[in-house]
Amino acid sequence: MRIAVVGKGGAGKSVIAGTTARLLARDGKRVLALDSDLLPGLSISLGSGPDPVDPPLNQAAEKGENGRWRLRQGVNVVGAVKRYTTEAPDGVRLMQIGKSGKEGIQPIMGSINAYYKMVHRLRDAKTFRDWEMVADLPAGPRQVAFDYAPFAETYLVVVQPGSQSALTARRVAKIARMRGGTEVRFVANRVKGKRDTAHVERLIGEQVFWSLPADEGVAEAERLGIAPIDHVPDSPTIAGIGELVAALASLEGQGQPMKSSNGVSS
Ligand SMILES: Nc1ncnc2c1ncn2[C@@H]1O[C@H](COP(=O)(O)OP(=O)(O)OP(=O)(O)O)[C@@H](O)[C@H]1O
Numbered sequence: 001m002r003i004a005v006v007g008k009g010g011a012g013k014s015v016i017a018g019t020t021a022r023l024l025a026r027d028g029k030r031v032l033a034l035d036s037d038l039l040p041g042l043s044i045s046l047g048s049g050p051d052p053v054d055p056p057l058n059q060a061a062e063k064g065e066n067g068r069w070r071l072r073q074g075v076n077v078v079g080a081v082k083r084y085t086t087e088a089p090d091g092v093r094l095m096q097i098g099k100s101g102k103e104g105i106q107p108i109m110g111s112i113n114a115y116y117k118m119v120h121r122l123r124d125a126k127t128f129r130d131w132e133m134v135a136d137l138p139a140g141p142r143q144v145a146f147d148y149a150p151f152a153e154t155y156l157v158v159v160q161p162g163s164q165s166a167l168t169a170r171r172v173a174k175i176a177r178m179r180g181g182t183e184v185r186f187v188a189n190r191v192k193g194k195r196d197t198a199h200v201e202r203l204i205g206e207q208v209f210w211s212l213p214a215d216e217g218v219a220e221a222e223r224l225g226i227a228p229i230d231h232v233p234d235s236p237t238i239a240g241i242g243e244l245v246a247a248l249a250s251l252e253g254q255g256q257p258m259k260s261s262n263g264v265s266s
Pocket residue numbers: 007008009010011012013014015016037041045138139189190191212213214215216218219220221222223237
């Protein structure tokens with residue numbers, strides 16, 4: 001399973017990406033979680049601890065004589081996943097682009113360049129053929145357009161019941177589909193019943209693949225800085241993400257969208 005989670009700011013991308021990665025790892029899969037958001041999010045929902053000020057991938061790049069960033073000699077994608085990722089709970093490996101800090105993105109320019117080069121090598125690396133990859137992209141269409149998750153076979157477009165979220169979702173989906181060979185599936189998040197799902201479907205003009213219920217425990221986990229899967233493992237949202245992952249797994253290779261949405265306790 002190789003997915004990129006995209007959508008409008010605050011839609012629930014990091015919660016879904018982080019929980020998905022943890023659930024896949026618990027299922028015995030080798031999982032690479034990828035965080036290309038310059039702002040915090042995935043590490044909290046994964047439960048991997050604070051983001052490093054100096055991201056490991058900074059070590060993978062150097063500036064050449066021409067002033068341009070390049071990978072340091074001997075750095076390849078297999079070595080990079082071994083050396084420049086960190087371990088998250090359940091054995092998930094986490095690759096991060098780095099966070100924008102007090103001095104902006106200047107201190108992480110090496111990491112940003114190395115990250116972009118690495119993601120473009122992941123798809124074809126034989127070593128990772130049986131790995132699951134889950135990428136949490138920052139809000140909006142920019143990284144979708146600039147292909148920050150070229151390994152992704154499925155784009156999960158997260159949408160909340162609301163017109164702005166739906167508008168972003170439609171735009172992001174359109175750009176993702178331009179890549180070709182990519183499945184785009186809409187996930188309605190924080191829905192409060194079947195009517196919310198129907199509302200989202202009206203707004204996006206397409207079927208919702210899966211609906212995830214709103215749950216105060218998930219929001220509370222965020223306030224406490226704890227991964228939702230650790231704070232409220234029995235939450236309906238976590239159960240819903242589990243069902244979503246199972247549905248995606250069962251579709252793998254079939255290339256068919258689900259007929260009906262699910263996952264909401266009515
Ligand atoms: N199903 C849900 N029920 C309740 N709260 C939720 C749910 N999903 C996400 N949240 C909460 O909504 C907020 C945004 O979630 P999250 O950080 O995953 O969104 P995001 O799309 O990654 O945001 P950003 O664009 O800032 O990266 C968080 O406080 C999170 O706990």
